[in-house]
Amino acid sequence: MTLEQQITSLAKAAVKALYDVDAADNQIQLQKTRPEFEGNITLVVFPFVKLARKAPAQVAAEIGKELVKSDIVAKYNAVQGFLNLVIDDAFWIKQLEAIDADANYGQQPDRHQLMMVEYSSPNTNKPLHLGHVRNNLLGYSIARIQEANGWKVVKTNIVNDRGIHICKSMLAWLKFGNGETPESSGKKGDHLIGDYYVRFDKEYKAQIAELMAKGMDEETAKREAPLMLEAQDMLRKWEANDPEVRALWAKMNSWVYAGFDETYKRMGVSFDKIYYESNTYLEGKSEVEKGLASGAFYRREDGSVWADLTKDGLDEKLLLRSDGTSVYMTQDIGTAKLRFQDYPIDKMVYVVGNEQEYHFKVLSILLDRLGFPFGKELVHFSYGMVELPNGKMKSREGTVVDADDLMDKMVEDAKEIYLQKNDQSSMSNNQCDEVARMVGLGALKYFILKVDPRKNMLFNPAESIDFNGNTGPFIQYTFARIQSVLRKAEADSVSRYPDIPVSRDLDPKELALIQRLCDYPSTVRAAGDEFSPAILCNYAYALACDFNSFYHDLSILNEPDAQKKALRLLLAANVAKVLKNAMGLLGIEMPERM
């Protein structure tokens, strides 16, 4: 039973005894005692002031007098309406022992339910940029966090591998590529394709300008530029299964996948099941046809198919174009159907930017209308955009921060710092590179995950991401320090388990650490409930801060008292365990030394 639960029931009993009322759970308000007062946990007594008909401070004192009768409350003091409770050291030591005994501390019981988490979902016409990085890191971390909350999680990716944007890259490559391949150019496949996507846009704009110079208006020029017509022609051929177009498409996509795989691997994200739009859009079409037959949707005179959502307070939504081709929504319906055929999904989560909130609102209603039981409950985990100092990132305008470049830069910076801080004669190249990789990526991941996912965040490329302060490397460093101590303890055969039962006055720094460790399970739950890795970041940072302060003030291995030494070692080991676990849920690796 947690401290909060114990105090809650004690407080209820006290209120009953003193004022003869049964307090509701939400009337028992507990918070951590502020550092300027003595105590570990504080009961806010304002809720009882009225029914006691006494001054707040007096009520607090009366309840305190009751509570101190129990074993776990050693002392109390009342400040206005705040009753500060000092918890007995024996309680904390027992808690630490329980934490130590639990190898999976923080893991919540199995819920026997399956959650599918969709994230990443790239287009295959350009490489990943910082916006995708946020998506991938959030998606992966949320999956890990929900696993820790007892869900069985299936991570999935829907690859948008077809459509006009893909044809643009293909066409530009055919026209201007001279048969360039990743092998011949030494470029990563996704970057190669991205270059041709940009090339298409450049040539297309030139054609538009040319047509406009001849007197054509902009709208018409955009529509009639030869490159655009050719791209559309290519899309029709693709849909008609033209062998040449399909072969080219398959070849170029395979280059992109090879590039993506490399980026994903480096980022440390993975998927259990990958869906491709080229395989799901037909399924979507047939679902829409079914909906049309059942009267859920209607067809207009021009042949296009629509859903009327005005009763739901929304607009009308197009589902099939007049030429019969599908749109984004159609594809998402098909993908949803296939997924629920493949897995017994209890909860479906889409990690997609907040710019698509409307889309998912509509999707939820449509799925529900088509008779899918999961429609109403789908979760759109809507996260904010990454902005640059001068606004949004735009692929075609070249104002993107490339994912591969950014990771390179972070690892380079980490390596430089590592070489600067360590004795170069005592390390191997491999060790240096491995630490630099973990630390560079740790800095990047923490930087992104520590901000509330719902909010837009700003990234300034001119200012490099920090390695000091509230950062991933700070937490990694704390961990590495502990590992160093544990290695030394092992070498000296120092036990972290004292021979005699520990019962002594805890140092405030020790106590603060234990109390922080006790908070971990509820933090994991909160992160899961709120879909927020940021909550875990804040926790890991606070724990690392507490430890560094403890480490600075108190000696572990040089402590002469064997009992104290053992307890501090036990404490350090468990801080390391929880730090590693928490960071693991964020997808951040922890180096043994740095």
Place this chain on the structure above:
RNA sequence: GGUUCAGUAGCUCAGUUGGAUAGAGCAACAGCCUUCUAAGCUGUGGGUCUCGGGUUCGAAUCCCGACUGAAUCACCA
């Protein structure tokens, strides 16, 4: 224009269901390495929590109204 979200220190961000004198980091300044890793620790300065009302013992937090910014409302994805 409708809808949704956001506005906290110079900058980037925390702030659990309303609780005590609103917190970190960066940047600036001043200290601490013969002692378990100084990517650390300690201290100083820095605030009209966008603004105005309201609710109450008590509001950065809840309600209403402004202002500012973002997203969205496509036969784009």
